[in-house]
Amino acid sequence: MHGGFPHLCMNTPASETRLYERIARATCKAMRNAEIYLPDDVKSALARAADAESNPVARGELDNILQNIRRAEELRVPLCQDTGVPVVYITLPPQVPFTDEILQAVREGVRQATKKVPLRPNTVDPLTRANTGDNTGNGMPAIHVKPGTAFTITVLPKGAGAENMSRVAMLLPSQKNRIAEFVVETVLVAGGRPCPPVILGVGIGGTFDQSAALAKEALLKPIDQMDAFEQELCTMVNRLGIGPMGLGGSTTALAVKVNQAGCHTASLPVAVNVQCWACRRATVEVEI
Amino acid sequence: MNPVALKTPLGDEVLSLAAGDRVTLSGIVYTARDEAHLEMMKHGIPFDPRGAAIYHCGPIIHHDSVVAAGPTTSARLNDLSGFLLEKGVRALIGKGGMGTRVRDELRGRGVYLAFTGGCAALAASRMQLRGVYFEELGMAEAVWILEFNEVPLVVGIDSEGNDLFARVSERADSAFHAMFAQPAANTKSRRPA
Numbered sequence A: 001m002h003g004g005f006p007h008l009c010m011n012t013p014a015s016e017t018r019l020y021e022r023i024a025r026a027t028c029k030a031m032r033n034a035e036i037y038l039p040d041d042v043k044s045a046l047a048r049a050a051d052a053e054s055n056p057v058a059r060g061e062l063d064n065i066l067q068n069i070r071r072a073e074e075l076r077v078p079l080c081q082d083t084g085v086p087v088v089y090i091t092l093p094p095q096v097p098f099t100d101e102i103l104q105a106v107r108e109g110v111r112q113a114t115k116k117v118p119l120r121p122n123t124v125d126p127l128t129r130a131n132t133g134d135n136t137g138n139g140m141p142a143i144h145v146k147p148g149t150a151f152t153i154t155v156l157p158k159g160a161g162a163e164n165m166s167r168v169a170m171l172l173p174s175q176k177n178r179i180a181e182f183v184v185e186t187v188l189v190a191g192g193r194p195c196p197p198v199i200l201g202v203g204i205g206g207t208f209d210q211s212a213a214l215a216k217e218a219l220l221k222p223i224d225q226m227d228a229f230e231q232e233l234c235t236m237v238n239r240l241g242i243g244p245m246g247l248g249g250s251t252t253a254l255a256v257k258v259n260q261a262g263c264h265t266a267s268l269p270v271a272v273n274v275q276c277w278a279c280r281r282a283t284v285e286v287e288i
Numbered sequence B: 001m002n003p004v005a006l007k008t009p010l011g012d013e014v015l016s017l018a019a020g021d022r023v024t025l026s027g028i029v030y031t032a033r034d035e036a037h038l039e040m041m042k043h044g045i046p047f048d049p050r051g052a053a054i055y056h057c058g059p060i061i062h063h064d065s066v067v068a069a070g071p072t073t074s075a076r077l078n079d080l081s082g083f084l085l086e087k088g089v090r091a092l093i094g095k096g097g098m099g100t101r102v103r104d105e106l107r108g109r110g111v112y113l114a115f116t117g118g119c120a121a122l123a124a125s126r127m128q129l130r131g132v133y134f135e136e137l138g139m140a141e142a143v144w145i146l147e148f149n150e151v152p153l154v155v156g157i158d159s160e161g162n163d164l165f166a167r168v169s170e171r172a173d174s175a176f177h178a179m180f181a182q183p184a185a186n187t188k189s190r191r192p193a
Helices: A019-036 A040-052 A056-075 A100-116 A173-190 A208-218 A228-238 B012-016 B034-043 B082-086 B100-106 B120-125 B164-180
Strands: A085-092 A142-147 A152-158 A167-171 A198-205 A253-261 A268-275 A282-285 B004-007 B022-031 B053-055 B060-062 B065-068 B091-094 B111-114 B127-133 B143-157
Touching: A019 A100, A019 A152, A019 A282, A040 A056, A040 A253, A056 B022, A056 B120, A056 B143, A085 A100, A100 A142, A167 A173, A167 A208, A173 A198, A173 A228, A173 A268, A173 B164, A198 A208, A198 A228, A208 A253, A208 A268, A228 A253, B022 B091, B034 B082, B065 B120, B065 B127, B082 B100, B100 B111, B100 B143, B120 B127, B143 B164
Parallel strands: A085 A142, A198 A253, B004 B022, B022 B053, B053 B091, B091 B111
Antiparallel strands: A085 A152, A152 A282, A167 A268, A198 A268, B022 B143, B060 B065, B111 B143, B127 B143
């Protein structure tokens, strides 16, 4: 595991602490790891893109990004000043009941991470815009729970620049061939704003809300492998030539990842969740 | 080609830069976001604007040092930058490019320099804090005096009206039309599937 400030988000033996505290610490640690250390698959994809890029401006942008990733690791600071809002995914083993305590403990972990990493307080009331100061709020962070074999906490801190470029389309069942067009158009409309090279999470099917959740969950998948459909979408996006930061080049997207679900016979929902190059995600297991 | 080394205060050397050129910038630079621009319009510019460079950035400052200082979206300042260029500012630094109004205001005067978005740690390692104006505006909106040490930038808009962002965006439009044979940014179903 990565090193770091020894006093931060320490693991204490399970026997000595309450579950609440262990969950809070695991959340804090996952947030810290996600903000400072990019996953290896994302780093490799960026390095491969830099090697393949012939446009000197694009190459320079990718070199800056790679250098920034190294600096963040050395200095143990968040790699981007937009530390995002946390999206949290939990797996629960059969012996751990799903209780409100778990949700409260995750919120506590986010508050701790905000102070200790530190994170920029980004969470506000949607209408008054009053900042809560600790990155929690009404319904925030979003927490998704699924059954599993181990108690794990996965965080996906999501910055606003890329999130704001995300879209959902309720296509007609006869418009299957417009899926690719909608995906590519989403990137065209976004241009340099989401800090490309981007990673696209695409959700196809489900209901209106489910398609967006599928798209976001697709961003948790490793990006070093794409199936034929994902590769085809990625190639089309890269044909736009928007390039790193919108300055031109052959790398507009590092990867496209697709999730599907069944849907109504009269529907074809498609969601595109745009992720900047800083695809931050980390998982920490909670001792039980 | 090696990047062109620039140092503030800037002079006529910026007029020979072309969109797409890579440069490094050293010397004193002033951060300014929306509130700082409005404040300077109302109460005057607190530093000598001649040859100055303005950085669109809301840094994280902790114990008098720069923790994170990546660029913010410059387009928010499209209508607020003219007075700075009239007073002698030679470079605007940020991310994402600026509008046609700024492109015109830069003609014969200065350049827009793009810094890689999200590179807050790299930025912090190349910048030192030298002072502050308008601290009462808060950390994000204050005018911080930063000393740049060879910060790597790209000329996004040059002093002759060439705009790299606009050029890339036009090419992306044509590539999209070639793939899907219809205008962009229109998601309505006009075409039977």
